């Protein structure tokens with residue numbers, strides 16, 4: 239079992255058509271036909287959207303994504319049109335709603351990995367490959383790869399896992415030219431971001447991008463390089479050979495799997511609400527990631 243403990247009712251806003259409730263974001267279309275993406279304070283862990291929100295998470299991640307789009311603007315055009323609130327939107331959307339160009343999305347989750355973990359590690363342990371790419375012997379959980387790799391996945395519905403696919407499969411699905419462009423852009427953007435993060439004490443282990451077409455132009459869409467789309471590890475605690483502490487969700491995971499929560503991860507039962515100290519510590523980690531990466535104070 240997985241998914242929402244309680245599926246939220248999307249807010250109805252005059253002039254906006256509600257399109258979709260994601261795990262973390264609400265998607266609307268405005269009268270001009272543009273997308274309005276609103277990041278909530280929802281958090282997911284162990285495939286569940288938890289019943290407790292993390293205050294400011296939506297704003298912190300939206301501002302972080304915008305900051306990254308700026309850092310990457312010379313490498314990849316992006317879908318952001320405006321950060322202004324749509325008329326009629328509630329004031330509390332400020333800072334977490336983005337008006338974006340509606341693109342013809344490429345149905346591929348474009349993952350770049352610089353380090354081995356997660357589903358990449360699982361495949362490597364069985365076959366010494368990730369998404370069909372051969373890797374050297376002797377890598378362990380958290381190892382840095384000889385060079386970053388493009389490990390695409392097909393998009394899954396809420397509650398399902400994305401499925402890793404080979405580059406050849408992507409080329410079959412979207413065409414050779416588009417596949418090559420996705421790979422090139424994904425690796426270029428990842429490498430830039432990895433270097434920026436590393437200078438600031440954060441290991442960007444892997445990340446997921448989504449691209450769409452604006453006419454013939456490939457444009458970076460969705461959110462980029464947030465803790466929800468990436469694995470960030472504190473560089474000073476990076477130690478291959480074990481699971482690395484997650485920058486943002488470690489308090490949540492530790493508490494959920496502790497006796498105190500009373501929750502059995504293997505059961506079908508939804509996870510319980512988070513206690514205030516776990517919420518506060520987690521909020522502080524999001525703010526810390528924002529401040530470290532951008533060099534700006536969160537206010």
Ligand SMILES: Nc1ncnc2c1ncn2[C@@H]1O[C@H](COP(=O)(O)OP(=O)(O)OP(=O)(O)O)[C@@H](O)[C@H]1O
Pocket residue numbers: 258259260261262263264265273317338339340341342343396448450459460461
């Ligand atoms: N510029 C864009 N044009 C069209 N669709 C976009 C654009 N940017 C992002 N999208 C799409 O909008 C949706 C955003 O939804 P969201 O990420 O909140 O939920 P989800 O992908 O269904 O679930 P998850 O919570 O697992 O990410 C995705 O389907 C994404 O591909």
Ligand SMILES: [Mg+2]
Pocket residue numbers: 260
């Ligand atoms: Mg998504």
